[in-house]
Amino acid sequence: MKIALLNLPYDNNYGGNLQRYALMKVLQDMGHDVTHINLRFHWRLPWYKMPYVYVKRVVKKLIIDHHACVFLEQKLNDRYEQLCKVTDPFYERYIKHTDVIPDLKQLSELNGFDAFVVGSDQVWRKTIANKYLKTMFLDFVPKNQNVLRIAYGVSLGSDRNELSEKEIHYLADLYKLFNAVSVREESALRLFDSYGWKNPKASAVLDPTLLLDKDDYIELINNSTTVPSKGNLFCYILDETKEKWEKIRTMEQELGLKAFEISLKGECSVSIEQWLRSFNDAEYVITDSYHGLLFSIIFRKPFYLFKNQYRGNARFDSVLDTLEISNNIDIDWDQLSNQLNGKRNQSLQFISKVP
Numbered sequence: 408m409k410i411a412l413l414n415l416p417y418d419n420n421y422g423g424n425l426q427r428y429a430l431m432k433v434l435q436d437m438g439h440d441v442t443h444i445n446l447r448f449h450w451r452l453p454w455y456k457m458p459y460v461y462v463k464r465v466v467k468k469l470i471i472d473h474h475a476c477v478f479l480e481q482k483l484n485d486r487y488e489q490l491c492k493v494t495d496p497f498y499e500r501y502i503k504h505t506d507v508i509p510d511l512k513q514l515s516e517l518n519g520f521d522a523f524v525v526g527s528d529q530v531w532r533k534t535i536a537n538k539y540l541k542t543m544f545l546d547f548v549p550k551n552q553n554v555l556r557i558a559y560g561v562s563l564g565s566d567r568n569e570l571s572e573k574e575i576h577y578l579a580d581l582y583k584l585f586n587a588v589s590v591r592e593e594s595a596l597r598l599f600d601s602y603g604w605k606n607p608k609a610s611a612v613l614d615p616t617l618l619l620d621k622d623d624y625i626e627l628i629n630n631s632t633t634v635p636s637k638g639n640l641f642c643y644i645l646d647e648t649k650e651k652w653e654k655i656r657t658m659e660q661e662l663g664l665k666a667f668e669i670s671l672k673g674e675c676s677v678s679i680e681q682w683l684r685s686f687n688d689a690e691y692v693i694t695d696s697y698h699g700l701l702f703s704i705i706f707r708k709p710f711y712l713f714k715n716q717y718r719g720n721a722r723f724d725s726v727l728d729t730l731e732i733s734n735n736i737d738i739d740w741d742q743l744s745n746q747l748n749g750k751r752n753q754s755l756q757f758i759s760k761v762p
Contacts, residue, residue: 409440411505411520415528416446416539417498419490419671421682422616422698426527428501430559430615432623433758434524441524443502444517446539448487449509450480490672497679511539514547523548527560527591527615529722533569540574544581558588559758560612566594566721568601575602589757592725611729612754616701617747624683624705631680638667641689643682643699644713645671651713655693658711662691697722704730704747707740 412434414427427443434441452460461477468475476482498504508514523545529535530543545556563569570578579602582588588609590596599609640662642655647670659666669677669685677685686692686706694700695713700723703710714720730746732738 408521409519410434410442410522410524411444411517412441413444413446413523413525413543413545414530415536415543416448417491418448418487419494419676421494421671421679422696422701423528424494424497424679425683425698425702426560426615428497429619429623430524430527431502433615433618433755437759441503442520443504444514445504445507446514446542447507447509448484450483450487452480490676493676494679511542511547514542517547520554522555522557524557524559525561526558526589527562529562529564531558531561531595532564533574535564541578541581544578545584546581548584550584556585558585558590558609560589560591560614560754561595562591562722563595563598564592564718564722566592566598566724568598570602578602579604587757587760589754592721593728594721594725610757611725612757613729613747613750614698614701614726616698617705618751618754619705621705621707624702625687628680628684628687631678633678633681633684636667636685636688638665639688639690640664640666641685641692641694641708642666642668643670643685643692643694643696644668645696645699645718646715651695654711654713658691658693664691666693697726700726704732704743709738 412427412431415423417424431441431443464475464477464479468477505517525543525545531540533540536543543561548554548556582604583606585607588607589612590599590609591612591614593611596609596611599605640655640659644651644655655666658664667685669682683702686702686708689706689708692699692703692708692710693713694703694710695715695718697715697718700710700712704726712723714723726732729750730743732743
C-alpha cells in the first residue's frame, strides 16, 4: 500500500525526527511504500501588507531601535534553514519524502496514495500545531476521496481542553472521516469523549520511538560518524533556567559525574546519530524533554526529569503511568522491558490493522 505520512512541519528537533523515522520504518517493515509529506515552515508577508509593514519597520529602525529587522521574514527563513542543516543529512538518508511543501495549498495536489497516516507527536494540539491544526486532521483530502485515514499516536499534549466550541464542532466532522484513531496519552481519550468524538473509537498506543528497541538505534549510531561524548552526565534541556542549571551542578557533584550538554541550537547542536550516542555513552540523563525521557528509557539510563508545563506535562505523566515507573532511581529495567514489550505489541496490533 502507498502511504503518505504527515506530521508537524520538518525542523531540527531530534525527537520529532526520530519519531518520524520510527513510524516510517515500522510501516516499511510491514511491506508498505511510505512517503513523508515534506511540509516546511516558510515566513512571508502577503503582498498587500508589504508597503505598510516595511515602512513601519524602517521607521522603527531609524528612530526607535536600530537593531530592528526590516526584512524579518527572510531572516527567519535563513535561520530556519541554518538550524535544519544539522538534521538534514539524517532526513535525506533515511526518510523517503515528497518535494518541499512550503504552502498548505500545495497539499491538495498530492495524489496516488492509498492511505494518509498522520502522527505522531503533538499534531492535534492547538498551541503546537497552530495554523496547521486543520491540516493535521487531513482537511486537504477531499471527503469523497477513497483513501484510508489513520491517526497514529496523535497527541493533545495537555489534559486540558484548548479548543473552542466552534473548533470542536468543525474538527468533529473531520474526525469522523478517519478509519482508525490512536493517541499517545490516556488523557486524550477523556477529552475526545467530552468533545463527542466517539466514532471511530480511539485507543492509546506508544510513541513511535518506543516501537523500536535499543539495537535499532545502535545501528544508526554505528552507520554514521560520531565521537565519544565529552562527559557521562547527559544534559538535554530544551528550556534552560538558572534553577535547572543549579540542579545540574548539584547532581554533577553528588553523582561524581561530568556534565555535558546538547541542545537544538548553537554550538551544542549535533547530528541525530551523535544525539543518540549521548544516551548510549551517558551514565545518567537530566532532561526536560519528552523524547529525552523516552530515550533514557530505551537506553536504560537512570534519569532526572524536569517536567515542562508549557510543552505538556500530560505527555510525561502518561509515559510514567503506562510503564508503571514510580520513580527514576530504583527502576527494575528487566521488568520495565517486559512492560514495554507488552505495550509495544498492543501498539503494533493497531498499526497492523492498516490493510
